[in-house]
Amino acid sequence: MQFRFEKRAEPSRTMLYVTPVAAVLLTMVLGAIIFTIIGYDGIGAVREIFFTPLTNSLKWQDLAVKAAPPLIIGGGLSIGYRANVWNIGAEGQYIVGGLAATGVALLTQDMSGWWILPLMGIAGIAGGMAYVAVPAFLRVRLKVNEILTTLMLTYVAVNILNYLVFGPWKSPTSFGQPQTVAFNDSQSLPYIIEGTIVQAGAPIAIIVALVAWFVMSRTMFGFQVTTVGAAPKAAAYAGFSANKTILAVLFISGGLAGLAGMLEAAGPFGRMVPQFPSNYGFTAIIVAFLGRLHPIGVLFAGVVLAITFVGGEVAQTTIALPNPAVGIFQAMMLFLLLAGDVLVRYRIVRAGATGGREAI
Amino acid sequence: MSIITRRTAIKIGGAAAALPLIGSRAFAAEKVRAAFVLIGTPDDNGWNYGHDLGRREMIEALGADKVETTVVTNVAEGPDSERVFRELAQQGHDIIFGTSFGYGDAMLKVAKQFPDVKFEWATGYQTAPNLSIYNARFHEGRSVLGTIAGAMSETGIGAYIGSFPIPEVVMGINAFHLAARKQNPDFITKVVYVNSWFDPPKEADAARALIDQGVDVITQHTDGPAALQVAEERGIIGGFGQGADMSAFAPKAHLTSIIDIWSPYYIKAVKSVIDGTWAEGSSWEGLAAGEVVIGPYNEKIPADVVAAAEAVRLGIIDGSVHPFAGPITDNEGTLRVEAGDVIDDGEFWGVDWYAQGVEA
Amino acid sequence: MSATLLIAMLITMIGASTPILLAALGELVVEKSGVLNLGIEGMMLTGAVVGFAVTYTTGNPWLGITIAALAGAAVSMIFAFLTLSLSANQVATGLALTIFGTGFSALFGSEYTGKPLELFKSIFPASLAEDPYLRLIFGHSPLVYFSFFMVFAVWWFLSRTRAGLILRAVGENDVSAHSIGYSVIGIRYGAVAFGGAMAGVGGACFPLLLTPQWVEGLTAGRGWIALALVVFAAWRPLRLLAGAYLFGLIATMELYTQAAGGVFRIIAPEMWASLPYLATIGVLVIISLGRSANANAPACLGKPFEAGH
Known part of the structure; x- marks a missing residue:
């Protein structure tokens, strides 16, 4: 009996929603089996990584904090990916956004006022946009592949950060350690839920997702982005400018990455340190794909990924599961989701002995 | 190392649900519980190995009936570590050792939220009423x-x-x-x-x-x-x-x-918790103290x-x-x-x- | 600078360049077939830990390298199956492969951390391999000679063989290649497997050529430099050799000038570290400005191929 793929005329709506859930469930099953075989508590690993963060209410605030940056960045990236524009250097734009906000904080060190945080936010967005401007310009003017330029610039951003915190920005009061001074109260995000550690990042992440959803599904711009990505010729015929779309989505993704950088710097970090790059820019790429480039899907994906991060730490302390196991779970989840993609676009057809075909 | 069973895990979650989200210690242990947060793994034959060796010698000196320990490895500096410190405090650890400079901001924050838990910051430079620093010459x-x-x-x-x-x-x-x-x-x-x-x-x-x-x-x-x-x-x-x-x-x-x-210091610190004599302090010993x-x-x-x-x-x-x-x-x-x-x-x-x- | 110091520096430079060169050669073939695999770092880490484990257990570095190549090829098949058979997105799959390789190598390698190994040194007699001058020719690990050989092998394959021509055609225009009867997917499977094997050998260079130990994350980001290098070399094997040595020279110069004392301390270390990446962007711009050179970038790079549609 032979199976083969047959392309669907329309992507399957059912599969679109079923496959991500199936990927997560299958990851749990396979993960439990694999980790049991190699000598760990496989079922315990799945329980701690995927369920404890949800059942233990103490972990909810951690999820909110950990999910926010990749959600904000992933929301922007997914719009760009829809347009077939591959900014994979959001980590660099996140760093530069954080640095721009820090720059404002250092200039307003002795000041206070409500206006400082918004100014830092604007600086963060501008920083992220400025950092993506070079790849954007090269892409539309010279058709330089943005995958490569954005990635290369990420490593340059890390070096800019190191240069600043080891050099001109080094705090005079932290015993020569490479870090800036701590931000003052006017430069730090307030806690929005009394008694928790949840700052502005989480609600902003939700707002970003909702706005992105509205823009992508209800506005002309969203239609334009999707058309340029899926059918560039039709887009040109319809009078959409591919270059303008590319610029717009790159600046959106860069600006959001920069905003995420500002929110992390002024939030959980509270100062600029060499450890600021937290891989959120890369995590966001996974989030965008797990969420199927759909703003609301991204929202769920971001939370799922945050669960695995937080749960991985729980599993370490409770069942002594080694830290790298989390990476294997995350990779497996992504592999399975990407494999499931095929079911959205294709149906499996069985070529029977009678010559007839049965669709599954 | 402590192994938390499924039952106790549920107990933590259940008890915590009634508490404010920041949480406090959900249950009291008969033994003193000490936690060690490492930036790498104990098999690095260097910095982390030294701290883990100190932990093991401390258990040997004080007796496994008096103290039990938890080790968390590969914890990134910055906000990721804040989550781990809070998790350990919520699990009811009495004393938590953070063995890297970059854990400081996170430890100071968490220490404020858990005034009953003692924190020990290796290579740190700032103390708090329930946070001591220690270093070696x-x-x-x-x-x-x-x-x-x-x-x-x-x-x-x-x-x-x-x-x-x-x-x-x-x-x-x-x-x-x-x-x-x-x-x-x-x-x-x-x-x-x-x-x-x-x-x-x-x-x-x-x-x-x-x-x-x-x-x-x-x-x-x-x-x-x-x-x-x-x-x-x-x-x-x-x-x-x-x-x-x-x-x-x-x-x-x-x-x-x-x-x-590190064992002389770890023995002294954990013993002072057992005896109820722990106090904020700063330790910087060298060859003389072994x-x-x-x-x-x-x-x-x-x-x-x-x-x-x-x-x-x-x-x-x-x-x-x-x-x-x-x-x-x-x-x-x-x-x-x-x-x-x-x-x-x-x-x-x-x-x-x-x-x-x-x-x- | 004396001649012997110059030779010593060149030898260090060649060592530092070799793993990047090997991994980049593999990726070059992958990209020439029209596929972009961002999982180099993950495949290199897999090769590094497997190369260490096999060499440590058997004492045979040749076997270590061979198994490392097979391990690299094996993990690359995850990528190949997803992107080629199932047309999954290459960027996402490549990143997932790096996450997987990082986690796998850390988990699998934990029992090998803190164990010493012997370097895989020159197989020439000591009179040649340790001569202050002749060692520039005879003093290298077999891995270095292998990397030279592979540069010319890949160059010869791509530019002088029919199979190489077909592979390039597949990367240039998959639809036409398919329509004249070539198996686009089959050829790309082969290219990805080759890329995985080369990344595996590149990874094995870390414990066998550079620092004879295993520790989590040993490759320290070299996979991304290899990716940059392919672009920097404008997808040309001989230029790849020059580019790898240039990148190696930048990294090595930073250390040798520091060791020489304050005289050369003009450029900030952060600037040094950024140079390979900035240079790569510069090359991309130059390629795009020159019309003829542009033809060398595979036109189908990163785009999935769906037969019959």
Whole structure:
């Protein structure tokens, strides 16, 4: 009996929603089996990584904090990916956004006022946009592949950060350690839920997702982005400018990455340190794909990924599961989701002995 | 290590649901529970190994019926660590050791939220009512290494490989170099920074670059045996283990090592929790308290050199030798410390210059 | 600078360049077939830990390298199956492969951390391999000679063989290649497997050529430099050799100038570290400005191929 793929005329709506859930469930099953075989508590690993963060209410605030940056960045990236524009250097734009906000904080060190945080936010967005401007310009003017330029610039951003915190920005009061001074109260995000550690990042992440959803599904711009990505010729015929779309989505993704950088710097970090790059820019790429480039899907994906991060730490302390196991779970989840993609676009057809075909 | 069963995990979650989200200790343990947060894994044969060894010796000394421990590995500095510290506090640990400088901001925040839990910040610089800091005088060990290097080097050129120019590294270089110059007044110390927190292949190449330029004694301020293995391969006079005995990696080149012994401090700190006498404090002990220990001397070191090294070691212990006794001139010719004066503990962290003869 | 110091520096430079060169050669073939695999770092880490484990257990570095190549090829098949058979997105799959390789190598390698190994040194007699001058020719690890050989092998394959022509055609225009009867997917499977094997050998260079130990994350980001290098070399094997040595020279110079003392301290270390990446962007711009050179970038790079549609 032979199976083969047959392309669907329309992507399957059912599969679109079923496959991500199936990927997560299958990851749990396979993960439990694999980790049991190699000598760990496989079922315990799945329980701690995927369920404890949800059942233990103490972990909810951690999820909110950990999910926010990749959600904000992933929301922007997914719009760009829809347009077939591959900014994979959001980590660099996140760093530069954080640095721009820090720059404002250092200039307003002795000041206070409500206006400082918004100014830092604007600086963060501008920083992220400025950092993506070079790849954007090269892409539309010279058709330089943005995958490569954005990635290369990420490593340059890390070096800019190191240069600043080891050099001109080094705090005079932290015993020569490479870090800036701590931000003052006017430069730090307030806690929005009394008694928790949840700052502005989480609600902003939700707002970003909702706005992105509205823009992508209800506005002309969203239609334009999707058309340029899926059918560039039709887009040109319809009078959409591919270059303008590319610029717009790159600046959106860069600006959001920069905003995420500002929110992390002024939030959980509270100062600029060499450890600021937290891989959120890369995590966001996974989030965008797990969420199927759909703003609301991204929202769920971001939370799922945050669960695995937080749960991985729980599993370490409770069942002594080694830290790298989390990476294997995350990779497996992504592999399975990407494999499931095929079911959205294709149906499996069985070529029977009678010559007839049965669709599954 | 503590294993939390499914039942207790549910108990934590259930009990916590009734508490404010920040949570407090959900249950009281009969034993004192101590947690250790590591930036790497205990098998690194260096910094993390030392802390884990200290933990094990502490359990042995106090008895497994009195104390139980949890170890969390590979915890990134910054907000990720904040989550781990909170998790450990919520699980009911009585005392939590954070063994990296970059955990400080997170520990200070969490300590405020859990006033009943004691926090201990290794290499930190700021205390709180329930947060103590502890460090070791590694530079005292560097004086012993420098003595051996100065006496044994045939080229008169030694080397020091560091990650980044932070104060502890700068003072390690000065201690090493000043001791070497007592043996050989023309001794030169070449410094190479690899400018990366973790890059063993680059450390090995740094050792090659130094040996190719006449260095025949090498020491490093980075974890791992990379530089020492190059010393062995090239057959130079030797190098030194950092953090732990590394003679297995370089039986011929391994002259001796600085071994971090954290158990005296860990025993003292945990015992004070058991006795209810824990108090905010700052500990900075060295050779005298047995927190910095010089490993076995390689057989190839001549007896008179061992004697000189031991004289420095014993002199530091009894106070007759000071690693930073004046006169000290810096490498630009300025007299920094008058004869008869020393660099005291308060001045230590502010030093941003190298002694005469250091090429950095 | 004396001649012997120059030779010593060149030898260090060649060592530092070799793993990047090997991994980049593999990726070059992958990209020439029209596929972009961002999982180099993950495949290199897999090769590094497997190369260490096999060499440590058997004492035979040749076997270690061979198994490392097979391990690299094996994990690359995850990528190949997803992107080629199932047309999954290459960027996402490549990143997932790096996450997987990082986690796998850390988990699998934990029992090998803190164990010493012997370097895989020159197999020439010591009179040649340790001569202050002749060692520039005879003093290298077999891995280095292998990397030279592979540069010319890949160059010869791509530019002088029919199979190489077909592979390039597949990367240039998959639809036409398919329509004249070539198996686009089959050829790309082969290219990805080759890329995985080369990344595996590149990874094995870390414990066998550079620092004889295993520790989590040993490759320290070299996979991304290899990716940059392919672009920097404008997808040309001989230029790849020059580019790898240039990148190696930048990394090595930083260390040698520091060791030489203050004289050369003009450029900030952060600038040094950024140079390979900035240079790569510069090359991309130059390629795009020159019309003829542009033809060398595979036109189908990163785009999935769906037969019959």
